[in-house]
Amino acid sequence: MFNARRNVFQLTSRVLTASREAAQTCAKSTFATHRGAALEVAPLNSTKLSSVKNGQGWTALTFAAAGLAAAASQMSPVGDCAGGEGKGSAAAGLKPGKASANPTVVFVLGGPGAGKGTQCSNIVRDYGFCHLSAGDLLRAHMKSGSKDGNMVAEMIKNGQIVPSEVTILLLQKAMKESGKDKFLIDGFPRNAENRDAFEKVMGFDCDFVLFFDCPEDVMETRLLGRNEGRTDDNIESIRKRFKVFIESSMPVVQYYESLGKVNRVIANKSPEAVYADTKKLFDPYLKESALKATTKLLASIDASDWDTYRGLLDSGLTAFEPEAKGHLVEGIPFHQYLFAQAQALPPTSSKIPPVMSTMSTPKVTLLGGGSSALVTYTRLIQRPGAMLINPPSESDETSKQSPPGWWHPAPQPQTSTSSGPTASFVGPPTTQSVQETRVWERCDDSSGVAWKLMHFHRS
Numbered sequence: 001m002f003n004a005r006r007n008v009f010q011l012t013s014r015v016l017t018a019s020r021e022a023a024q025t026c027a028k029s030t031f032a033t034h035r036g037a038a039l040e041v042a043p044l045n046s047t048k049l050s051s052v053k054n055g056q057g058w059t060a061l062t063f064a065a066a067g068l069a070a071a072a073s074q075m076s077p078v079g080d081c082a083g084g085e086g087k088g089s090a091a092a093g094l095k096p097g098k099a100s101a102n103p104t105v106v107f108v109l110g111g112p113g114a115g116k117g118t119q120c121s122n123i124v125r126d127y128g129f130c131h132l133s134a135g136d137l138l139r140a141h142m143k144s145g146s147k148d149g150n151m152v153a154e155m156i157k158n159g160q161i162v163p164s165e166v167t168i169l170l171l172q173k174a175m176k177e178s179g180k181d182k183f184l185i186d187g188f189p190r191n192a193e194n195r196d197a198f199e200k201v202m203g204f205d206c207d208f209v210l211f212f213d214c215p216e217d218v219m220e221t222r223l224l225g226r227n228e229g230r231t232d233d234n235i236e237s238i239r240k241r242f243k244v245f246i247e248s249s250m251p252v253v254q255y256y257e258s259l260g261k262v263n264r265v266i267a268n269k270s271p272e273a274v275y276a277d278t279k280k281l282f283d284p285y286l287k288e289s290a291l292k293a294t295t296k297l298l299a300s301i302d303a304s305d306w307d308t309y310r311g312l313l314d315s316g317l318t319a320f321e322p323e324a325k326g327h328l329v330e331g332i333p334f335h336q337y338l339f340a341q342a343q344a345l346p347p348t349s350s351k352i353p354p355v356m357s358t359m360s361t362p363k364v365t366l367l368g369g370g371s372s373a374l375v376t377y378t379r380l381i382q383r384p385g386a387m388l389i390n391p392p393s394e395s396d397e398t399s400k401q402s403p404p405g406w407w408h409p410a411p412q413p414q415t416s417t418s419s420g421p422t423a424s425f426v427g428p429p430t431t432q433s434v435q436e437t438r439v440w441e442r443c444d445d446s447s448g449v450a451w452k453l454m455h456f457h458r459s
């Protein structure tokens with residue numbers, strides 16, 4: 001006989017150790033990508049992302065490049081938890097209202113047959129989330145010939161809730177193997193024990209609960225017509241599942257309601273109508289990812305990191321910028337030339353980042369149902385002063401250079417073995433302000449949502 005209580009304790013202890021390791025990996029990963037997503041002032045000799053927040057959300061994002069050419073590439077992910085646009089993103093972690101370095105988790109709840117699985121497929125397609133159905137994982141586990149397979153099979157047939165340690169181990173493994181950082185966890189937590197165990201083992205809670213609210217008679221008709229060969233889609237099992245849902249799962253929904261974390265969607269409508277309501281809840285994640293791509297792009301410009309910059313561009317990029325003197329520039333070479341100038345500069349001996357961009361009052365508008373994003377903002381560009389090449393004695397003014405127009409290539413850092421000319425800066429510091437509009441197009445890859453820059457316009 002399965003001793004649930006004893007096994008919960010034993011397995012939970014084991015999972016805690018394993019998850020601590022996993023959490024360390026995740027923390028490492030998210031440290032690399034979330035660093036500095038806070039209000040502190042950026043130390044001048046470090047790579048730092050700082051942000052300013054008001055009631056409406058983020059109002060300014062600052063990336064301070066350390067003057068290291070590879071500053072943006074230092075943000076590469078480490079470990080299993082990063083995915084999608086978060087990879088290597090300077091702004092990863094700038095999720096409105098999110099302070100912790102954890103993956104994004106949405107718990108998807110609702111009665112049996114409410115349409116959770118159906119809607120999750122749509123969200124995966126449009127928002128790059130990874131869908132993990134606790135029921136599907138348990139059914140696969142039951143068929144895998146594992147020693148508790150028979151116990152799980154019996155519990156599923158009777159609509160009972162399988163002990164948390166089994167389900168959480170399956171979820172944890174699937175999350176790790178997915179390589180993603182945004183999850184829809186469907187059909188979980190089914191009771192208070194599931195909920196407690198998840199928080200203890202994973203060390204974080206969900207972002208919100210997506211609750212599909214559907215009358216029982218509608219769910220019953222749907223389940224009887226589902227025809228997927230499930231052992232629990234018969235009237236006897238369905239009634240048991242409804243009872244368990246009311247007695248054990250609804251208190252979980254009520255618990256999250258008391259925390260203000262439930263987004264309720266009326267599910268007694270056509271699948272399309274249900275999705276139209278569901279979709280709105282996920283648009284902020286897409287906007288956030290377009291903003292991250294923009295921040296990563298600015299960081300790569302500040303750091304003169306051509307490879308990162310080029311990786312974000314569509315080959316057919318078009319641009320209106322002051323350097324093009326009113327002409328629409330198409331393609332890559334015009335921009336590459338500006339980066340090449342930076343590489344031709346002597347290294348800087350200064351510890352002060354040669355240039356730092358701050359994105360102020362960004363606004364993201366999704367177009368084409370989220371296939372494109374329009375990002376507009378004011379960019380503040382700070383520099384430590386005029387650049388001096390190979391500074392001679394103080395009396396010699398001839399080598400002093402004024403800051404050029406809006407763009408000032410960032411020299412490379414001086415290495416200990418550097419010899420020959422160097423660059424340094426003389427005050428006063430300057431700040432420029434330009435308006436930028438960027439048009440991004442979705443080009444998702446296997447790790448999730450990704451964006452390419454199609455067009456930009458700078459005042």
Ligand SMILES: Nc1ncnc2c1ncn2[C@@H]1O[C@H](COP(=O)(O)OP(=O)(O)OP(=O)(O)O)[C@@H](O)[C@H]1O
Binds near residue numbers: 116119222223271
């Ligand atoms: N809005 C809807 N209108 C009509 N039928 C729907 C709707 N949503 C889903 N269905 C159908 O109802 C059945 C149950 O849907 P689905 O499997 O998505 O529910 P579920 O909440 O995931 O169920 P379970 O909890 O049992 O896994 C499926 O056959 C599905 O095609």
Ligand SMILES: Nc1ccn([C@@H]2O[C@H](COP(=O)(O)O)[C@@H](O)[C@H]2O)c(=O)n1
Binds near residue numbers: 133156160190
């Ligand atoms: N957290 C969970 C989720 C599911 N189960 C068991 O699986 C059955 C089917 O779940 P669906 O979400 O696919 O309908 C469910 O009735 C439970 O027996 C579980 O134990 N714990």
